Every structure is written in structure tokens, then in C-alpha cells.
Amino acid sequence: MKIVTDSGMDTAPGQLDGFDVVQVPLKLELDGKTYLSGVDIQPEEFYELLLTTPSLPITSLPSPGEFADVFRKYAAEGPILMVHISSGLSNTYQSAHSGADLVPEAEVHFIDTMTLSGAEGWQVEAAAHGAKAGWSVDQIKELVKKVRDASETIYTLPDLRYLIHGGRISHMKGLLASVLGIKPLIGVSKTDGKYFERGKSPTFPRALESIAKTITKDIPEGTKIRAQIAHTANPEGAEKLRKAMDKLFDCHWLPNSTVAPVLGAHTGRGLVGVVYARMDRYPALP
Incomplete structure (x- = not known):
């Protein structure tokens, strides 16, 4: 195969x-x-x-x-x-x-x-x-x-120009968020496989902290989770998110990944996100 x-x-x-x-x-x-x-x-x-x-x-x-x-x-x-x-x-x-x-x-x-x-x-x-x-x-x-x-994924980013340019979010909604300085928390729907908003924050540092807090809506604090951070040339932001996650969950970390160029073309530099799953619900791999 x-x-x-x-x-x-x-x-x-x-x-x-x-x-x-x-x-x-x-x-x-x-x-x-x-x-x-x-x-x-x-x-x-x-x-x-x-x-x-x-x-x-x-x-x-x-x-x-x-x-x-x-x-x-x-x-x-x-x-x-x-x-x-x-x-x-x-x-x-x-x-x-x-x-x-x-x-x-x-x-x-x-x-x-x-x-x-x-x-x-x-x-x-x-x-x-x-x-x-x-x-x-x-x-x-x-x-x-x-x-x-x-598994679930959630990310945030400091600059919405690339998402707007690539048509991944509506032009008017993206422009409004940019003018107001709002940083969205974005997930991917398991129903239609499209982006949806999981929250928003007034600043990028706050958005990184909000990622971990948003996950607690679905997974109780202290739960063992499998987790992996991805970023677009933002190791400092990745470390901040890691620390925020470690405060709330028992994280079993995979090494960080850098987002592929073809994906980064829609986000620009600075994005930080995490893919995660409860350990008790993640299947054993052969």
C-alpha cells in the first residue's frame, strides 16, 4: 500500500x-x-x-x-x-x-x-x-x-491581510477586524471542513492566552492531552502558547512544526496554533 x-x-x-x-x-x-x-x-x-x-x-x-x-x-x-x-x-x-x-x-x-x-x-x-x-x-x-x-485545531494570527487576500475570510469582516485590531481564534469545522471563529481577542498576546482558555470549554483543566504547536516564523509566540497550555493541561507534547509555505501564503508571518486531543480518546497507533 x-x-x-x-x-x-x-x-x-x-x-x-x-x-x-x-x-x-x-x-x-x-x-x-x-x-x-x-x-x-x-x-x-x-x-x-x-x-x-x-x-x-x-x-x-x-x-x-x-x-x-x-x-x-x-x-x-x-x-x-x-x-x-x-x-x-x-x-x-x-x-x-x-x-x-x-x-x-x-x-x-x-x-x-x-x-x-x-x-x-x-x-x-x-x-x-x-x-x-x-x-x-x-x-x-x-x-x-x-x-x-x-483531534481539534485552533490558531490565531497578528495580520489578517493574507486571509482576506486568499478569500479565506470575507473581505468586509476581515477589514473590520483589522481596523479594530481584533485577533480571531480560528478553528476548522468537522461538518464542512471550513474555518469558523472560536473566539476573538483585542490583542495578539491576549489571543495566545485565550487559545488555552477556549480549549477548556471542551476539555476540563488538568486533562492529559496530546498536543503539537505549529507556527509561521514565530517561535516566541509558540513558546508563550506552550506555557499557557501547560498551566491548564497535562500536555504530552510533540515537537513543534513550522507551517508549510503554501499554507503560510494565506496567513503570513506570526501565526501560532495548536492541534490537540484528549489522550484517553486518541487511538493507539500500531
């Missing part, structure tokens, strides 16, 4: 070492140059580049033909399981489906993660564990569903 994903996923360095995962890169364009996220440009390079230009990036998908090339390459190795970024936030799902239609000899299965970034990474991680253990497609799909059901 071959696990295939996209570059809308974030994991920490080494998190997928020893696992056979193929990543199809999404694309971004900045100042007239096109990059394959995670291939031609790495996160650190991208966030440094944002400091040197007033331009805002544009993102695009792999074409059906590009997905078809990947599926054709691995068709003879058995089932292919495509674990992709939320269909509510990207048309990657549709493009991959169209690509699979071009390769009838390939047995391609799909999992809509209904999320992105680190939360998508956790689902890919689970699928990779299942594949390495020799599990069937149905067994892996069930494992990934348990991970999806158990």
Missing part, C-alpha cells in the same frame, strides 16, 4: 521518518515566480522572503495530470490511499479524484481529513502507521477516522 498526501500537511522534522509517504506539492506564486511548496522553497526561506516583498502570494493546486502521474507510478504496488487537505478549504480533493479517473489501473482510495496543517499531519501519521503494520484500507480508514474525531 502507498500513502499519498499533499503539502497542506504539517509534521515536525522526523515525525514521519521510517514511513513510506508520498507528498504531492501544492504551488504558490510570489513576485512572478512559481514554487512547489516544500520542494522548491522551504518554510524558513518562504517566511524570510515575505519580509522582503510587499506582494501577497497566490496559491494553486496540482493538476489532475500531476496526480495521475503519481497514481500511475505506484499503481502496481497495490492500493493507494490519498489523505488530503480539507475539501472545504481546497479543491485538491476534486483534482486528485479527476487524476484517479485518468488511471483506471490504479486502486485509489480517498480520505478527506476535513482539516489541514498539523491536524492533517496526525491523520497522515496514523495512516502511515497502519500501512507499515500491514493493515487493510478499511482498517486504516477507521483508524484515521478515530484520529479525526478525537
Whole structure:
């Protein structure tokens, strides 16, 4: 079995070492140059580049033909399981489906993660564990569903220009929040896989503290949780969020991840977020 994903996923360095995962890169364009996220440009390079230009990036998908090339390459190795970024936030799902239609000899299965970034990474991680253990497609799909059901994500960011530019929040609502200096707390809905507001704060430092407090609405203080922070060139903010989380929960931390360029193109520098799950509800990985 071959696990295939996209570059809308974030994991920490080494998190997928020893696992056979193929990543199809999404694309971004900045100042007239096109990059394959995670291939031609790495996160650190991208966030440094944002400091040197007033331009805002544009993102695009792999074409059906590009997905078809990947599926054709691995068709003879058995089932292919495509674990992709939320269909509510990207048309990657549709493009991959169209690509699979071009390769009838390939047995391609799909999992809509209904999320992105680190939360998508956790689902890919689970699928990779299942594949390495020799599990069937149905067994892996069930494992990934348990991970999806158990985990949540929440993030905040200091600059809304990128979200507005990318159409991820409404222009008028985003402009109003920017003028008022409001920093939203953003989650991803498990119903439609789209962003929704989980709260808001008047300043970015307050927003970081509010993330941990917002999580207590769903998980009691002191609960053991699996957690992983992701950020866009903001290690100081990541540390502040970690301390705020540790005050309220018994956190079992995975190493931090830096958000992929193609995702950071919609947020800019400074974002900090966390993916988390109650330990007693998170499935054991084989």
C-alpha cells in the first residue's frame, strides 16, 4: 500500500521518518515566480522572503495530470490511499479524484481529513502507521477516522491581510477586524471542513492566552492531552502558547512544526496554533 498526501500537511522534522509517504506539492506564486511548496522553497526561506516583498502570494493546486502521474507510478504496488487537505478549504480533493479517473489501473482510495496543517499531519501519521503494520484500507480508514474525531485545531494570527487576500475570510469582516485590531481564534469545522471563529481577542498576546482558555470549554483543566504547536516564523509566540497550555493541561507534547509555505501564503508571518486531543480518546497507533 502507498500513502499519498499533499503539502497542506504539517509534521515536525522526523515525525514521519521510517514511513513510506508520498507528498504531492501544492504551488504558490510570489513576485512572478512559481514554487512547489516544500520542494522548491522551504518554510524558513518562504517566511524570510515575505519580509522582503510587499506582494501577497497566490496559491494553486496540482493538476489532475500531476496526480495521475503519481497514481500511475505506484499503481502496481497495490492500493493507494490519498489523505488530503480539507475539501472545504481546497479543491485538491476534486483534482486528485479527476487524476484517479485518468488511471483506471490504479486502486485509489480517498480520505478527506476535513482539516489541514498539523491536524492533517496526525491523520497522515496514523495512516502511515497502519500501512507499515500491514493493515487493510478499511482498517486504516477507521483508524484515521478515530484520529479525526478525537483531534481539534485552533490558531490565531497578528495580520489578517493574507486571509482576506486568499478569500479565506470575507473581505468586509476581515477589514473590520483589522481596523479594530481584533485577533480571531480560528478553528476548522468537522461538518464542512471550513474555518469558523472560536473566539476573538483585542490583542495578539491576549489571543495566545485565550487559545488555552477556549480549549477548556471542551476539555476540563488538568486533562492529559496530546498536543503539537505549529507556527509561521514565530517561535516566541509558540513558546508563550506552550506555557499557557501547560498551566491548564497535562500536555504530552510533540515537537513543534513550522507551517508549510503554501499554507503560510494565506496567513503570513506570526501565526501560532495548536492541534490537540484528549489522550484517553486518541487511538493507539500500531
